[in-house]
Amino acid sequence: MQKLRVKAALEASASQSGVIIQGWVRTRRDSKDFSFMEINDGSCLKGIQVVVDAGTPGYDQISEFATGAAAEIEGDLVESPGKGQKWEVKATTIKLIGAAPEEYPLQKKRHSDEFLRSIAHLRGRTNKFGAMFRIRSETAKAVHDFFHENGFFNMHSPILTGSDCEGAGEMFRVTTLDLHNPIPKDFDTEDFFGKEANLTVSGQLSAETYALSHGRVYTFGPTFRAENSNTARHAAEFWMIEPEAAFFDLEDNMQLGEDLLKYIIKRVREQCADDLELFTKWVDKTLEATLDNIQNNPFERVSYTEAIEILQKAQKKFEFPVEWGIDLQTEHERFLTETAFKKPVIVYDYPKDIKAFYMRLNDDEKTVAAMDVLVPRIGEIIGGSQREERLDVLERRIDELGLNKDDYWWYLDLRRFGSAPHSGFGMGFERLLMLITGITNIRDVIPYPRTPKSLDF
Incomplete structure (x- = not known):
C-alpha cells in the first residue's frame, strides 16, 4: 500500500492499485448500496471523491463518517466517470480514525470570519x-x-x-x-x-x-x-x-x-x-x-x-x-x-x-x-x-x-x-x-x- 496525499492523487498521471488516503470527511452522500465521500487532507483546495460499496470492510460504521471525522481509506485510484474530476478512489477498506459528533462547528455552509476566529484551531x-x-x-x-x-x-x-x-x-x-x-x-x-x-x-x-x-x-x-x-x-x-x-x-x-x-x-x-x-x-x-x-x-x-x-x-x-x-x-x-x-x-x-x-x-x-x-x-x-x-x-x-x-x-x-x-x-x-x-x-x-x-x- 502506498500513502498518497490528496494533491498527489488528483495530479496522478495513471491509475494506481493499493493506495491509502488519509484525511477528514468534508461531505458524505449515501445511496442504497454505496456511499460517496469527499476526503480532504489539507494538501490542496479540492478533495477527492471516495466510492464505498456496501460490502466494503468498515461500511458498517458508515454513519459515523460524518463531516469533520478523520478517516483512512484503502483502495484503488481509478478514472472517475463523474464530471469535474479525473480520479476517484474505489475503496477496499475504510477505517474511522477519529469521530466528529453532531456538534462539530464546521458544517456545509458559509461561516463568518468573526465566527471562525473564535474557533481558530479548526x-x-x-x-x-x-x-x-x-x-x-x-x-x-x-x-x-x-x-x-x-x-x-x-x-x-x-x-x-x-x-x-x-x-x-x-x-x-x-x-x-x-x-x-x-x-x-x-x-x-x-x-x-x-x-x-x-x-x-x-x-x-x-x-x-x-x-x-x-x-x-x-x-x-x-x-x-x-x-x-x-x-x-x-x-x-x-x-x-x-x-x-x-x-x-x-x-x-x-x-x-x-x-x-x-x-x-x-x-x-x-x-x-x-x-x-x-x-x-x-x-x-x-x-x-x-x-x-x-x-x-x-x-x-x-x-x-x-x-x-x-x-x-x-x-x-x-x-x-x-x-x-x-x-x-x-x-x-x-x-x-x-x-x-x-x-x-x-x-x-x-x-x-x-x-x-x-x-x-x-x-x-x-x-x-x-x-x-x-x-x-x-x-x-x-x-x-x-x-x-x-x-x-x-x-x-x-x-x-x-x-x-x-x-x-x-x-x-x-x-x-x-x-x-x-x-x-x-x-x-x-x-x-x-x-x-x-x-x-x-x-x-x-x-x-x-x-x-x-x-x-
Whole structure:
C-alpha cells in the first residue's frame, strides 16, 4: 500500500492499485448500496471523491463518517466517470480514525470570519483558510528563495532585546520578577538579565552587524509591538522580512524592494493558482488586476516633497490634511497609487523628524534617505532606508531623540570599525499576505492572531 496525499492523487498521471488516503470527511452522500465521500487532507483546495460499496470492510460504521471525522481509506485510484474530476478512489477498506459528533462547528455552509476566529484551531479545515495557509507557506518559501538567489544569508535575529529599535516605546516587557510581590527599587538589576528586557519590534539592528561582515543578510521572524490598536491592520505579534546589505545605497534598496515584491507575487500565482482563484472569486474580484499591476509595471519613484505637492493639488478632501512634514496616511498612500499614478509608487527622502534615528541624514539636513513602497489597496507595504554610516552624525541623532547611547554601544562600534554604506528595509509578512489574497483583516492571515484583550489558543 502506498500513502498518497490528496494533491498527489488528483495530479496522478495513471491509475494506481493499493493506495491509502488519509484525511477528514468534508461531505458524505449515501445511496442504497454505496456511499460517496469527499476526503480532504489539507494538501490542496479540492478533495477527492471516495466510492464505498456496501460490502466494503468498515461500511458498517458508515454513519459515523460524518463531516469533520478523520478517516483512512484503502483502495484503488481509478478514472472517475463523474464530471469535474479525473480520479476517484474505489475503496477496499475504510477505517474511522477519529469521530466528529453532531456538534462539530464546521458544517456545509458559509461561516463568518468573526465566527471562525473564535474557533481558530479548526478554521484551517475550511476552504478559505486552508487556501490562506497554503499560500502563507508558499510565500514564506518564496522569500527564502529570492534572497538565496540574490546572495543573501539568513540570519536568526534575537527575540529578546535590550534595545528599542524604533524608539517608539511600544514594547512588551519580559521579566522574571514576581509581580505579585512588591517590586524592588532596583528592579532592573534584580531582573534576570540585570537590565530591562523586551520582545523585539525589529531584527534590523542585529542584521546590520552581519551585513557589515557578510555583505548581504536578511531576517525573517516574529516581532512584537504593544500597541493598543484594534484596527484590521495591526496585531501585537507579526512576522517581518528584513534584508540588510552592505554597499547598498538608497537606489539599490528601492530596486531590491521592487524586485522582491514582483518575485513573490509571480511565484505564488504560479504555485497556488487554485487557491488564489478562491480569493479572486469570493474575496476580492479586483485581486487579479491588482496583482497584474504590481507584477507587470515598473514602480513610480517620487520624492516625499513631490508627493506632498501632488496631494495638495488633488481635487480631493482628505480626512488628514496634507502639509510638508506630516507622515503620510493610508488615504494619501492609496491616492498616490490608485489615482495619481495607478500603479505602485516608491516615495523617498522623508523629513527626518518623522523617521528613526538610524536613517542617513541628507545634505539638506531636513530629510533622510528613507523610502516607502506603496501599492494599490494596501498603501505602505515596505519601509526602509539607507542607514547612517557616519559615527558623528549617528551620535548626534541619538542625542536629538533622547535615546541612551550606552544602549547602542555595539551599534556605534560598527561605525568606528570599518564603517560602510548600507541599506535595508522591513516588510510585514502579514500585510504582504493581505495584498496577495485580498483579505482585509490581519487576523485572518496569521494562524493565531494576538490583539488587545485576545490571547486565546
